[in-house]
Amino acid sequence: MKGLIIKDFYCLKKQFINYVAVIIGLVVITIMFVLSFNHGNIYISRMDMIADGQATLADTIEFANKAMIFVMLLPIACAGDLDSLFRSDHQAGFYKIAAGLPVSTAKRVASRFVTALIFVGVGALIDIIISLILSMLTDVVGFTEFANTIVSFSSLMFIYGCVVILLMYMFGTKVSGYAGIIPFIVAVAGLIIAGFDGIKRFFVYEDDSLLRQYFDYIHRLITERSYVLLLAAIITFGVIYPLSVSFAQRKKGVA
Amino acid sequence: MDDSYVIELKNVKKDYGDFVLDNISFSVPTGSVCGFIGQNGAGKTTTIQIILDAIKRDGGEVYVFGKNIDEGMAELKEDIGVVFDEMGFHDFLTPKQINTVMKNIYKNWDEDAFFGYLKRFSLPAKKECGKFSRGMRMKLQIATAMSHKAKLLIMDEPTSGLDPIVRNEIIQIFREFVIDEEHSILLSSHITSDLEKIADEVVFIDAGKVILSGNKDEIIENHGILRCRKDDVGKISRSLIVDTDVSSMGAEILVNDKKAASKLYPEMVIDDAGLEQIMIHYVNSSKANAVSDNLRR
Secondary structure (H helix, E strand, O other): OOOHHHHHHHHHEEEEEEEEHHHHHHHHHHHHHHHHHHHHHHHHHOOOOOOOOOOOOHHHHHHHHHHHHHHHHHHHHOOOOOHHHHHHHHOHHHHHHHHHHOOOOOHEEEHHHHHHHHHHHHHHHHHHHHHHHHHOOOOOOOOHHHHHHHHHHHHHHHHHHHHHHHHHHHHHHHHHHHHHHHHHHHHHHHHHHOHHHHHHHHHHHOOHOOOOOHHHHHHHHHHHHHHHHHHHHHHHHHHHHHHHHHHHHHHHHHO | OOEEEEEEEEEEEEEEEOEEEEEEEEEEEEOOEEEEEEOOOHHHHHHHHHHHOOOOOOOOEEEEEOOOOOHOOOOOHHHEEEEEOOOOOOOOOOHHHHHHHHOOOOOOOOOOHHHHHHOOOOOOOOOOOOHHHHHHHHHHHHHHHOOOOOOOOEEEEOOOOOHHHHHHHHHHHHHHHHHOOOOEEEEEEEHHHHHHHHOOEEEEOOOEEEEEEEEEHHHHHHHHEEEHHHHHHHHHOOEEEEEEEEEOEEEEEEEHHHHHHHHHHOOEEEEEEOOHHHHHHHHHHHHHHHHHHHHHO
């Protein structure tokens, strides 16, 4: 199984270069943002807004807080284009070689999940290191809040990866173009349905109070209750892994 | 199960709808090279995939090293090397990287043997294998298949599309592999000349059915091409005839018992038949039988 994971990493090598570029870019942007927030143009603008009564100091810090949290998620979001792994194996005809290897189908499927977990884990680790440094440099975001957010988004990315893997085993590489998009569309649709009342109120009555509550709830879920999404990720894996093995065994060579 | 066979198939079935592998049964004796002969689309690759448990079969039993593959094929694959007609490795992988992958998969992976084969085959260890020629790709697969102390090589058209010199080189490697009689090979090919050089046993497959199997030398010895005038075809015993090819020049008949035919018809010429001729005649005969079966229905 270890050999298959190494092979997956070779396959994602090109992507790894993009990944490193994203992280370097992120570090540069974050440092610039922190400097500007405390001493540069952003500092001047927020002081002007406070002087004009457009915002309070707390508002500007909250804005910066949310902006930084979402920028910080990039390393996790860029972690592992799993459907490209399946495509690459299919194009090379590796499934034929895989059928001759002394690795059971269950282990072959498990190797895909381990690859997904490693990629998300690496993204999360990089984020934790950056956030630790940032939380020491600025008081915009505390390390606990950062850590919670990272765990939440890592969990979401792992759930996303699990769904992509399941779709690939269910439908094969012919859905590779959609496998990465379908879970994303489902997630967005889920968010819209869950916040439908707030969205409707905002557009029909121009009242954003319910929508704000909804966003605050999601924000709290991500930044304070990461264990909920972590638990969801573990349950998702528990359900999707045996399902993927079952589909892979039924098709055999596809795995 | 009998340990004297490395592979045993019993009434194996696979139905794809438009193609059926129909009750395939044959066995590969330990220490032998078994040529698996058939035209393209005859069912060779499907059979190999079933042996490797890569696709589900619809019936029958498969034994590898005397063990039923349903009881766990993954462990048995430690002792099997597999070579396909296409390389299967990603184009961007180098042989060195393939070594890293494989040494983390096979318990018995022998790095020294692998790099030894690379050297012997003049394959660069650090060049992307996508830049290799077809012959080099095939040699890389063979090097990989033979570097984990496999006892059995299963190969699907390994020599197809290669020039005669490379083919000969590869056949020589296979000869060395089976020299100690503990190693066995199942070699699928439609290039009968390669099999004539190396095979001990042959299995002919056509349209999903085994039409002939047995010891290669005995098959070649028993079969012969009987040449006669068109008018004399009726005189030949039907039990001896496999297939008849009648042209304006006369008739060419594949007989299944050359000695009996020469005794019965001493005035007629009986030439030796090669595997290719035998295969062509059996395929023709099988087609003719299928047509007459359909007409009867």
